[in-house]
Amino acid sequence: MRMTYFVDEYPPFFRGGLGTYAMEITRQFVKLGHTITVFSRNTGDDPTRDVWQGVEVHRPLLMDIVDVLPVYIPEDIRMWPLEAQEFFGETLLYNFLSASKLINRLVARDGRKFDIIVSHDWLAAVAGIITKKNLNIPFVFHFHSTEQGRTGDGSPTVKEVERMAGLKADLIVTVSYAMRDELVSLGHPEHKIRVVYNGVDAEKYRPNRFPEEEVREFRKKIGVENSPMILFIGRLAWVKGADTLVRAMPIILREVPNAKLVILGKGEQESLLVQLINSLGLQDSVITHFKYVSEEERMLYYAASDVVVFPSKYEPFGIVCTEAMAMGKPVVAGARGTSGLKEQVVPTGENVCGFHVNPYDPEDIAKFVVILLNDEQLRRKMGKNARRRVLECFTWEIAARNTISVYKEVMQGDNI
Missing domain, CATH: 3.40.50.2000 (Glycogen Phosphorylase B;)
Known part of the structure; x- marks a missing residue:
């Protein structure tokens, strides 16, 4: 399987658990014989392209666009603190530049083929939506949490991005049945949702690790x-x-x-x-x-x-x-x-x-x-x-096999 993978965090950049997830699961995909092309955020000094443990990683260079954001962004984002607006601007650029590089360079110019698009959370949702529209290949969106759940209410704009990603995705993957129930309560169709638990490296995390x-x-x-x-x-x-x-x-x-x-x-x-x-x-x-x-x-x-x-x-x-x-x-x-x-x-x-x-x-x-x-x-x-x-x-091997099973389901169009 040839995957294109949009995820905000990837080595060497970690912000939280999503970075750990992406690092471990893609490593398992490689072991299972799949090809993964990751698009992740560039923190400023990262290479724009490299190969990390068998995973091809692209990190488009970003820039500060906060001065022009008020012209283009929704009202609620304009009320965010300046630092948060800068983050939102970087997030938009990361999504647009990543999708453009994939569509216009890797596919159109270089002739590369991909079987599936994968995006994780709202931070990478827009790239997945754009790529789905332009390449017309299956799109899977992973919900690790929701804006409403994280904040109690939160940004209408972020909630709309999540809603649109769920709507445009062929399948939704989430991390627990509790999370599935939350998504259903927010209006996402239950028949599109699959649950795959996260994992841990049980060889590394073990009781006798240290004397x-x-x-x-x-x-x-x-x-x-x-x-x-x-x-x-x-x-x-x-x-x-x-x-x-x-x-x-x-x-x-x-x-x-x-x-x-x-x-x-x-x-x-x-x-x-x-x-x-x-x-x-x-x-x-x-x-x-x-x-x-x-x-x-x-x-x-x-x-x-x-x-x-x-x-x-x-x-x-x-x-x-x-x-x-x-x-x-x-x-x-x-x-x-x-x-x-x-x-x-x-x-x-x-x-x-x-x-x-x-x-x-x-x-x-x-x-x-x-x-x-x-x-x-x-x-x-x-x-x-x-x-x-x-x-x-809860091992990463189990998580990877179950995730690949979902990806194969969407590629085959089974009961979706």
Whole structure:
């Protein structure tokens, strides 16, 4: 299969989980014998064309068009802060230039053939829509989240881009059944939607990744020492719930006085979290690392932890949750609204690997964290089950095979 692949994030540029997804899934496509041509955002110093682990990557050079945007863009975008308008302008250019290079150079001039167009989220939707119109080949649009879900309401323009992409796509792929239900509630036709779970590199993320001595030294380095360690990893935004987890800490400390919470990530909640920690007198119990770290170091954080908590209020699929499970860690996961975490984490029965909680309720979060911190045998059982569940359901090999199956379906026009 010859794919053209529009995705905003691709190595060396990462903004979040989408970059990890694109990197891992395309690598698997190559292993399965497919040809992928990626069009991704250029951050300024990236090569405009290269080959990354067997994947051809194009990154058109961008420019600042913010001065002319008011003439052409919808009213709601004009109300955005200047930095956000610049981002929107870059996003438009990335889409237009990518589609133009594909249509006019690779296909028209060079005579190359493609079997399918793939776009991911609104940031790359326009390129897919334009290419579909000009080349008339099957178009698959991936929803990893929605504007309404991410923000509670959000930009009418972004929502219209998402609506149009869903309308023009031959098939829609999304990351969980919870996300499918959200898309149906927003008016996308159910018969066009397919669910394919994301994955994790289970050979890389494994319980015995690091020697015990290295883990002990790391715990000492980050200030945990021998204390029970609760870990939060993620973007520091309202939907991720780090603030609610901090509010749960006084309740946790009543039962487990020496517990330590480690927060790893960056985002708009950094100053709020510092204020909250200080106001609750948690300076000795909450350790904040407001930074991005290498993948190797991120795995050390998982290895050092006893319990990993993701109290997300909106999480179509949690890649970091899957990483923690692959490392053999029990997980406490938010389970309200659009929550793929509910599908990832088994909360009862012989295969139990974590707990579901109300992400708005600090007491509910604290209750289940305390249960795990006080029961080492349960933590071990859940950790083993979590690892097994990843191997059965959430590897990149499984995700790639299932995705290719959907792409073949749309190419053959089966029941669409």
